[in-house]
Amino acid sequence: MLKSELRRLIREKKGQFTQQQLCELSLPIVGRIKPMLKDAKTIVAYYSLPDEVDTHGFIDQLLADGKTVYLPKVISNEEMVLCRYTGAESLSLGAFGIMEPVGRQIAADEVIDAVLVPGMAFDGDGNRLGRGKGYYDRFLKSLSHPRPQLIGVCFDFQKVDMVPTASTDVRVDVVV
Ligand SMILES: Nc1ncnc2c1ncn2[C@@H]1O[C@H](COP(=O)(O)OP(=O)(O)OP(=O)(O)O)[C@@H](O)[C@H]1O
Numbered sequence: 001m002l003k004s005e006l007r008r009l010i011r012e013k014k015g016q017f018t019q020q021q022l023c024e025l026s027l028p029i030v031g032r033i034k035p036m037l038k039d040a041k042t043i044v045a046y047y048s049l050p051d052e053v054d055t056h057g058f059i060d061q062l063l064a065d066g067k068t069v070y071l072p073k074v075i076s077n078e079e080m081v082l083c084r085y086t087g088a089e090s091l092s093l094g095a096f097g098i099m100e101p102v103g104r105q106i107a108a109d110e111v112i113d114a115v116l117v118p119g120m121a122f123d124g125d126g127n128r129l130g131r132g133k134g135y136y137d138r139f140l141k142s143l144s145h146p147r148p149q150l151i152g153v154c155f156d157f158q159k160v161d162m163v164p165t166a167s168t169d170v171r172v173d174v175v176v
């Protein structure tokens, strides 16, 4: 199956749920992520779009728990950088309709413990299908040592037998 076909299939499946239903389906998923981040101090999360596993409340919980949270900010057609998240009031609308932090950019030597990686689909080997622009692949590849734990986040209906891959696709370590 082509990446584009799988994206279409997943978009169709998402369309069968209301926004409210997707929010409810998100709760047990973030419930599974939480214990995985117990020892993580610095976490790269994503600020969910309406059709993604809802992370809004969860990210604020992480802050309240004393974690340091970074979110992606798109700065060009190819690159996203990480900026510190300090609360929902300090977000502004960025590219692709995604809310982005206005906080300072991460220091080059800052150690990231875990990355929550959104995806259109994941398979059992951690292969990931994104939205097709390669932002996460380039970002994940750029992460230096020590390599953070990469946690793929999706609804159960986005887990498939096999994701088509190319050599530039970065696998995640675990899918929740
Ligand atoms: N490390 C890289 N260097 C150069 N090009 C890359 C790299 N990673 C991905 N790309 C390119 O980006 C384009 C989109 O990649 P792909 O189809 O894997 O997107 P995606 O993983 O679905 O999207 P995203 O990562 O944004 O969610 C492809 O043309 C791919 O070759």
Ligand SMILES: [Mg+2]
Residues within 6 Å of the ligand: 128, 129, 130, 134, 137, 168, 169, 170
């Ligand atoms: Mg990819």
